[in-house]
Structure formats: C-alpha cells, structure tokens
C-alpha cells in the first residue's frame with residue numbers, strides 16, 4: 001500500500017484524523033495544478049467540498065461532456 005498523500009504525479013484528495021481528539025487534516029492536489037491543505041474538521045470539510053465542486057471529478061464533468 002503506497003502513501004496516500006496526494007502529489008502532483010498522483011493527484012487526489014486525502015483526509016486523515018490521527019485521533020478523535022485531534023483535528024482532521026486534509027490535503028488536495030488536482031491534476032490541473034491546484035493544491036490546498038486544511039487543518040480542522042470544518043476546514044477539511046470545506047476543502048473537500050470545494051475540491052469536489054471545482055476540481056477532481058468536476059473537471060471531467062465539464063471537459064468530458066458529451
């Protein structure tokens with residue numbers, strides 16, 4: 001199992017929560033070059049939402065429309 005942290009050559013979204021009392025941590029790297037990181041449950045939720053809406057699969061919706 002490889003490291004799940006996204007990199008420019010392996011774009012994606014990664015969220016981790018080390019322990020129930022620790023803030024969630026998230027990082028996102030899109031194949032379009034956008035990168036973002038967030039710390040804190042609310043911030044990570046916003047990161048995931050924004051990435052989902054504007055990057056990753058969203059690019060396919062716009063560019064792969066037929």
Ligand SMILES: [Zn+2]
Nearest residue numbers: 030032055056
């Ligand atoms: Zn993107």
